[in-house]
Amino acid sequence: xxxxxxxxxxxxxxxxxxxxxLKKEFESTLNEFWSAKHSQIYPELSRLTEAGLVEYTTExxxxxxxxxxxALTPAGKAAFYAWLEQRHKMPPTPKDEFRLQLFFSGxxxxxxxxxxxxxxxxxxxxxLEHLQKNQEKFHGAVPEEANALCDYLVLLGAIMREEAxxxxxxxxxxxxxxxxxxxxxx
Amino acid sequence: xxxxxxxxxxxxxxxxxxxxxLKKEFESTLNEFWSAKHSQIYPELSRLTEAGLVEYTTExxxxxxxxxxxALTPAGKAAFYAWLEQRHKMPPTPKDEFRLQLFFSGxxxxxxxxxxxxxxxxxxxxxLEHLQKNQEKFHGAVPEEANALCDYLVLLGAIMREEAxxxxxxxxxxxxxxxxxxxxxx
DNA sequence: GGCTACATGTAAGCGGTTACATGATTTA
DNA sequence: TAAATCATGTAACCGCTTACATGTAGCC
Numbered sequence: 001x002x003x004x005x006x007x008x009x010x011x012x013x014x015x016x017x018x019x020x021x022l023k024k025e026f027e028s029t030l031n032e033f034w035s036a037k038h039s040q041i042y043p044e045l046s047r048l049t050e051a052g053l054v055e056y057t058t059e060x061x062x063x064x065x066x067x068x069x070x071a072l073t074p075a076g077k078a079a080f081y082a083w084l085e086q087r088h089k090m091p092p093t094p095k096d097e098f099r100l101q102l103f104f105s106g107x108x109x110x111x112x113x114x115x116x117x118x119x120x121x122x123x124x125x126x127x128l129e130h131l132q133k134n135q136e137k138f139h140g141a142v143p144e145e146a147n148a149l150c151d152y153l154v155l156l157g158a159i160m161r162e163e164a165x166x167x168x169x170x171x172x173x174x175x176x177x178x179x180x181x182x183x184x185x186x
Numbered sequence: 187x188x189x190x191x192x193x194x195x196x197x198x199x200x201x202x203x204x205x206x207x208l209k210k211e212f213e214s215t216l217n218e219f220w221s222a223k224h225s226q227i228y229p230e231l232s233r234l235t236e237a238g239l240v241e242y243t244t245e246x247x248x249x250x251x252x253x254x255x256x257a258l259t260p261a262g263k264a265a266f267y268a269w270l271e272q273r274h275k276m277p278p279t280p281k282d283e284f285r286l287q288l289f290f291s292g293x294x295x296x297x298x299x300x301x302x303x304x305x306x307x308x309x310x311x312x313x314l315e316h317l318q319k320n321q322e323k324f325h326g327a328v329p330e331e332a333n334a335l336c337d338y339l340v341l342l343g344a345i346m347r348e349e350a351x352x353x354x355x356x357x358x359x360x361x362x363x364x365x366x367x368x369x370x371x372x
Numbered sequence: 373g374g375c376t377a378c379a380t381g382t383a384a385g386c387g388g389t390t391a392c393a394t395g396a397t398t399t400a
Numbered sequence: 401t402a403a404a405t406c407a408t409g410t411a412a413c414c415g416c417t418t419a420c421a422t423g424t425a426g427c428c
Contacts, residue, residue, distance in 0.1 A: 033285035099219035106333035147292030164350030
C-alpha cells in the first residue's frame with residue numbers, strides 16, 4: 001500500500017468523511033506535504049473498503065444526492081497506527097527543474113541568469129507570505145495541545161523551508177551580480 | 187517534451203556522451219536535483235535521435251563492445267537554449283511522507299514522536315555532512331568562472347536546504363520535549 | 373575462472389494527472 | 401435560469417521504477 005492509503009486513513013482517524021471532503025482536505029490542510037485528485041481518491045476508497053480498512057454509510061442530501069461517508073474499521077485503525085510509528089528512510093532528494101536550469105546556466109549571460117533567479121525569488125517570497133498568513137491563527141504562541149502542536153510544526157517546517165529557499169536565492173543573486181559580465185560559451 | 191529531455195540535452199551541451207555516461211552523471215553530479223535510470227535514458231535517446239535533436243556515432247571498445255556516443259545537433263542546441271532561458275512556474279510543494287506522518291502524530295506519545303524526529307534529524311545531518319564534504323573542493327572560495335559558480339550555487343542550495351531541515355527538526359524536538367507527557371487520543 | 377564494471381536494450385507495473393462523463397443542489 | 405459547487409465515478413495517458421534480458425571487457 002502506498003502513502004496515499006495512510007493519508008486517507010489518517011484523515012479518517014480524525015473524523016468520518018466523504019470522498020469529496022477528503023479531496024477538500026488534500027487541497028487545503030495537507031496541501032504543503034501531500035495531495036491527491038478525486039480520480040485517485042475514489043478508486044482508493046473502493047480498494048480500502050474491499051480490504052476491510054474502511055466502511056461507509058450512504059447519506060442523502062435533498063431528495064436524491066447520495067454520498068458515502070467513510071469511517072475507519074478496527075483493522076484500518078490498526079494499519080494506520082502501525083504506519084504512524086514506523087521509521088521511514090529518507091527518499092532521494094525530489095527533482096527540481098529550477099536547480100537543473102541553474103546548474104546549466106553557466107553559458108547564459110549573467111543578466112539572463114539574474115532574471116531567472118529574481119523570478120524564482122518572487123515566487124518563493126509569495127509562498128512564504130502565504131504561509132506566514134496561515135501562521136497568524138496561532139497568535140504568536142506555540143500550541144500546547146498535541147494535535148494543534150503538530151499543525152504548528154508542519155507549518156513551521158514549510159515556513160523555514162521557504163525562508164531557506166529565499167536566503168539561498170538572495171545569495172545566488174548577490175554572487176551573480178558580482179560577476180564580470182563575460183559568460184563562458186560551452 | 188518533459189524535463190528529462192533538457193537534462194540530457196544539457197549534459198550533451200557540455201560534451202558528447204554515451205547513454206552509460208549520462209546514467210553516471212545522473213547518479214553523481216545531477217543527483218541533488220534530477221535523476222534517471224538507464225531504462226528511461228536509452229528510450230529517451232532514441233526519441234531525441236528520431237526528433238533530430240541529437241545524433242550518435244558508434245564506437246567499439248576492444249573487439250566487439252559497441253557504444254553510441256551522442257552529441258547535440260543544431261536543432262538540439264536551439265531547443266536546449268530555448269528551455270534554458272524560460273521562466274518556469276514553481277511546481278506544487280513536493281510530497282513528503284515524513285511531514286504527513288508528523289502531521290498525524292498528535293495521537294502518539296511524545297516519546298514516540300521524539301523517536302521519529304531524532305531518526306529524521308540523523309538522516310538529514312548525514313546528508314548535510316556528505317554535501318559539506320563535496321563543498322571542500324571549492325577550498326572555501328566562491329569560484330569566479332561561470333560554470334564553476336553554477337556548480338557552487340546548486341551545491342550551496344542543497345546545503346542550505348539541509349541546514350534548514352536540521353534546524354526545523356531540532357526545533358520540533360525541543361518543542362516536543364517541552365510537552366507534558368499526556369497524548370490526546372483521537 | 374570469477375567478479376565487477378561497462379554497455380544497451382525491453383516489459384510490466386505503479387502512482388499520478390488530465391480528460392471524459394453524469395447528475396443534484398445551492399446561490400446569485 | 402444560469403453558474404458555481406457538491407458529489408461520484410471511469411479511461412487514457414505519462415513519467416518513472418523494477419525487473420527481465422543479454423553480452424563484453426578488465427582485473428584479481
